[in-house]
Amino acid sequence: MEDIELKQPFDEMLIREYLLDNPDFFNRYPELLLALRVPHHERGAVSLVERRQEMLSQRVAQLEEEITSLMNVAVRNEKIFEFNTQLCLDVLDSEDLGQLRITLANGLKSEFNFSHVRLITVHDIDSELANIWRSRISNDYYFGRLTQSESKRLFGSEVGSVALTRLKSENGQVIFAIASKDPAHFHPEMDALLFSQLRRILAHKLPKL
Template sequence: MSQDSFPAIQELDPLLVQEYLQDHPEFFVEHPELLATLRIPHRDRGAISLVERQQGVLRERVNQLEEEITALLTVAARNEEIYRFYSELLFDLLALESLDEVQQALASRLRAQFRFTRVRLMVATAPGSFAEADVASLLKRRLDGRGYYLGRLPAQEALGLVGIETGSVALVGLGEPGRWSGLLAIASHDPSHFVPEMGTMLLDQLKQLLSFRLQHRQG
């Protein structure tokens, strides 16, 4: 076979080289001398060896993993702080005697902890009926089957309910669906604070406690 029948080196497909090396991981074990002679262009250091390049990639990956671990630990610490806050808040609310005290403590504690713009506990005058005539119809439109609405509201609805036109809200129906005994409305100026896909585990606990307090209200 003549030499011309072989493809020229410059015409060799890089993908074929990549696939060959992936299929033959022992290649550099059988040809260790290549590790010392191969040179790879580097943006800051000129040409470096393959081993140096591998070490650099590993260092970059280690740094990336360290940053990810730090971020996860930060999130975990924040989640623990929020969990502890809600646990203490629930016990404190149980110890209060009147609904007025519950409303005041709830608003002041949530606003101080999360810098919410408005925290409002609305109590129904009768099951499913509120002093503001439009509240019942708003709940019927907005609350899902579990009694939640998380996200943004049209400016007119948000202004009438929580006093701000922009941002995001959490609406929590208290009591039985369709016969709500109350509504907890929380507003944040941050449009992304409350979003439909967020979890409601902590709000579930607050919802149960407030529903219980409204059922056994003492004024």
């Protein structure tokens, strides 16, 4: 006698779709909530009511964590906004290029723990800086890592990752460069809002120094 392949007498996906389309099903048949049992890795089999309550509790805990995380992000963003506003005002108050460099370095290093903050004038005779200017900052900004020689030329030592942009001043072209010890801190997909705001302020201020 040939073996007969046993098939489930129902389509699980059809039942799933039916229950999703009829969320009041168990209201019409409340006895099923207590009769049906669901495996539980710690408590054995539990009723659908118990399982639903547990899932709701887990969801509430997850939502509380998400809300806490969003609140922390909001507090951090507010702090960054206040810092950036004050830094921009300090930049505008700078009386010369030396004071401007000190203002940028002290502010950004203390707030974000950056390792280097530099404003570097690019002269035509300096081919290495000119190459960095052309290759790395062709689209106004560069976020990411540098070669060893590029790092040493811009910062005097190897760094983890950098944010670069280019500006113009009375003395010629200028590279605004920030470096972090963390190789992953600056990356191509990051938000450039803070950096672009500083760039606009510097673009306004540098020609006047």
